Amino acid sequence: MHLINADLHSHSDISDGTLSPEALAERAHAQGVELWSLTDHDEVGGQQRARDAALALGMDYLTGTEISVSFAGETVHIVGLGFDADDAALQAGLAATRSGRRERARQMAAGLARAGIEGAFEGALRYVGNADLISRTHFARFLVDSGVCPDTHTVFRRYLTTGNPGYVPHQWARLRDAVRWVVGAGGVAVIAHPGRYRFTATEEYALITEFLAHGGLGMEVITGSHSAAEQIRYAETALEFGLLSSRGSDFHSPHESRTELGALPDLPGRLAPVWGALQHRIQRSRSGTARASDRAVRPRKPEMA
Ligand code: AMP
Numbered sequence: 435m436h437l438i439n440a441d442l443h444s445h446s447d448i449s450d451g452t453l454s455p456e457a458l459a460e461r462a463h464a465q466g467v468e469l470w471s472l473t474d475h476d477e478v479g480g481q482q483r484a485r486d487a488a489l490a491l492g493m494d495y496l497t498g499t500e501i502s503v504s505f506a507g508e509t510v511h512i513v514g515l516g517f518d519a520d521d522a523a524l525q526a527g528l529a530a531t532r533s534g535r536r537e538r539a540r541q542m543a544a545g546l547a548r549a550g551i552e553g554a555f556e557g558a559l560r561y562v563g564n565a566d567l568i569s570r571t572h573f574a575r576f577l578v579d580s581g582v583c584p585d586t587h588t589v590f591r592r593y594l595t596t597g598n599p600g601y602v603p604h605q606w607a608r609l610r611d612a613v614r615w616v617v618g619a620g621g622v623a624v625i626a627h628p629g630r631y632r633f634t635a636t637e638e639y640a641l642i643t644e645f646l647a648h649g650g651l652g653m654e655v656i657t658g659s660h661s662a663a664e665q666i667r668y669a670e671t672a673l674e675f676g677l678l679s680s681r682g683s684d685f686h687s688p689h690e691s692r693t694e695l696g697a698l699p700d701l702p703g704r705l706a707p708v709w710g711a712l713q714h715r716i717q718r719s720r721s722g723t724a725r726a727s728d729r730a731v732r733p734r735k736p737e738m739a
Pocket residue numbers: 450475502568569570571586587590591686
């Protein structure tokens with residue numbers, strides 16, 4: 435069976451990516467992506483542009499967003515797919531989630547100033563495509579371009595993570611709310627890059643079971659953030675909990691992203707792709723050849739050893 439090339443996690447300059455939704459659509463199409471989703475952080479402002487660009491290229495489209503959530507002292511990301519982007523409760527929830535970002539950025543800049551780095555708020559703002567969505571990534575770009583650090587990874591390690599001068603703890607959305615906004619708007623909620631969270635086994639179990647209890651259905655198994663071992667581990671987790679599986683590069687920029695759009699391993703064949711459950715939500719181009727018809731089934735029970 436032909437497994438389609440689905441990339442259901444990427445960022446434009448409406449959040450912390452560097453390409454416009456149109457340029458991202460073109461790049462995804464050129465890389466062979468057949469079903470694409472733009473998943474900007476806490477924002478759906480780019481959805482119409484992304485959809486129009488995708489369909490004009492003959493590429494199928496699912497609406498998307500990546501919601502910042504605070505859970506067990508950690509920031510967790512929930513990707514929403516295939517929702518109605520005009521849904522009022524979803525839009526209000528995302529606006530509330532975004533609303534603290536500017537004040538947080540001022541506090542980050544104050545922390546950096548205490549460490550001897552002046553002007554970081556104005557500096558980061560120069561990289562921002564959407565004034566509502568100033569993120570740590572924009573600070574990282576400023577600190578690299580101004581010569582403070584050699585690359586964004588080093589900026590995060592030295593300045594922008596817990597215990598470092600530019601880190602400011604922040605209260606994001608509640609897990610329950612994020613899942614409800616997506617599900618209420620007709621979409622499917624997906625736990626993004628589960629391998630990235632610094633959770634104990636107990637905390638991870640709590641995350642998954644609460645997520646399921648609120649109506650969450652999916653988990654990213656194949657993502658630019660996972661090592662090969664994590665892909666195997668979370669394939670097992672998806673089977674164990676009966677979760678639908680997703681695949682996405684988390685592409686941000688041609689120069690920064692480790693993983694190119696669409697350039698990921700296929701989902702392991704025994705998993706149920708999340709797009710199987712979203713057939714009715716896929717926006718299809720009339721000229722498009724891609725038909726995302728892969729198995730709309732639930733995962734099988736785990737096999738006994
Ligand atoms: P924020 O939502 O403002 O906290 O920013 C989070 C974003 O920072 C993520 O979506 C990533 O794009 C980026 N990020 C987080 N950790 C790292 C890292 N270690 N290296 C590079 N980028 C990172």
